[in-house]
Amino acid sequence: xAGQTLYTKSFLAGYDLFVLGFFCRFVWQCPSKHxxxxxxxxxxxxxxxIGVGTGYFLDRCKFxxxxxxxxxxxxxxxxxxxxxxxxxxxxxxIYRRNVMEPIEIDARGFDSxxxxxxxxxxxxxxxxxxxxxxYAGRLLNPGGIVFGSTLLYSGGNANRAAKFFMDVDNGKGIxxxxxxxxEGLEQVLRQHFSESSVEVVGCDALFWARxxxx
Numbered sequence: 202x203a204g205q206t207l208y209t210k211s212f213l214a215g216y217d218l219f220v221l222g223f224f225c226r227f228v229w230q231c232p233s234k235h236x237x238x239x240x241x242x243x244x245x246x247x248x249x250x251i252g253v254g255t256g257y258f259l260d261r262c263k264f265x266x267x268x269x270x271x272x273x274x275x276x277x278x279x280x281x282x283x284x285x286x287x288x289x290x291x292x293x294x295i296y297r298r299n300v301m302e303p304i305e306i307d308a309r310g311f312d313s314x315x316x317x318x319x320x321x322x323x324x325x326x327x328x329x330x331x332x333x334x335x336y337a338g339r340l341l342n343p344g345g346i347v348f349g350s351t352l353l354y355s356g357g358n359a360n361r362a363a364k365f366f367m368d369v370d371n372g373k374g375i376x377x378x379x380x381x382x383x384e385g386l387e388q389v390l391r392q393h394f395s396e397s398s399v400e401v402v403g404c405d406a407l408f409w410a411r412x413x414x415x
Contacts, residue, residue: 230403256284316349356383
């Protein structure tokens, strides 16, 4: 996946300020506080985050326990190292996996799984990327919840600046979301879960789902 190669240690050093600060607020029009609120609302004391970035939201959100079980999963070793060090107080379980392939780990399931700003970086269409929900759902305990966010190319409220930067990132292979839209996201969530919801803020779609279908 070409997008993940951008996430070097030098890029991650400025990620919180540049991406989660400037871009989320002024370009994607979804200030990071909305995503942080989503974490605090849905995260459990037995949580797996897939596509970890710098661990910013896990570092700042309110866990329902002072000693949660935390898993970090990513294909990028630099992201895992950066987030792992930042969240070392939780003694996180580290899993280097490709989420576009069946995920196998020798561990018990999780009660919540986060997929934040991951889907728009994955290759394919929103329909084919939906396989991630199937694979993640296999790691979810009964009654557990999957939540996250993704940038929509259409069906959201992308302005000219957002479209410009998404076009640039699509051209470089950093993103693959030109065919990602609100209707497609809602459809793929219904395909994999019995209950789901999507809230659009700017061009960012914040979603949650539970009850993986058999």
